[in-house]
Amino acid sequence: MKKSILVLASVTLIMTACSSNKTENTEATETPAVTETPAVTETPAATEAPATDGAITLSAGDDMKFDKTEIKVKEGSTVKLTLKHTGKLPKTAMGHNFVLLATGTDFNKFVTAALDASGTDHIPASFQKSVIAHTKTIGGGETTSVEFKAPAKGTYEYLCSFPGHSGMMKGKFIVE
Numbered sequence: 001m002k003k004s005i006l007v008l009a010s011v012t013l014i015m016t017a018c019s020s021n022k023t024e025n026t027e028a029t030e031t032p033a034v035t036e037t038p039a040v041t042e043t044p045a046a047t048e049a050p051a052t053d054g055a056i057t058l059s060a061g062d063d064m065k066f067d068k069t070e071i072k073v074k075e076g077s078t079v080k081l082t083l084k085h086t087g088k089l090p091k092t093a094m095g096h097n098f099v100l101l102a103t104g105t106d107f108n109k110f111v112t113a114a115l116d117a118s119g120t121d122h123i124p125a126s127f128q129k130s131v132i133a134h135t136k137t138i139g140g141g142e143t144t145s146v147e148f149k150a151p152a153k154g155t156y157e158y159l160c161s162f163p164g165h166s167g168m169m170k171g172k173f174i175v176e
């Protein structure tokens, strides 16, 4: 009787040992699957190749209009945005800039705060964290540019934050 109990016990032990081995094996086979993930991460790196896609020229004249109301870039690309003021009026009368707002920024509140921000180139200090990128403000005949990394996929708003301009001068910045 005692012997058979011992045998049973050892059989159970072996079985447990086997099943735990099996679990380890399964885990081991799962590991290569995980290693496949970096391979997927490599794909966006390949999409970074047409980084020249990130070169954008945005023009605005004395008519207070951007020539583009939609800009599309690739996620993770380096965006070089050039702002051209094709008008003649000086910066004080017809200044233009490009401001890209982070998701969740209250557009109207930003614009209102920008009214009092002439001392900081029309970027309100209280909203600095809401600005992904911006150019300086320029006048007629001037050109300026800004380089930045495209943010995560999504649709963002851009505007000229010179007082009274954002009603006309705004657009969608789409990261694909």
Ligand SMILES: [Cu+2]
Binding pocket: 064, 094, 095, 096, 097, 160, 161, 162, 165, 169
């Ligand atoms: Cu403007």
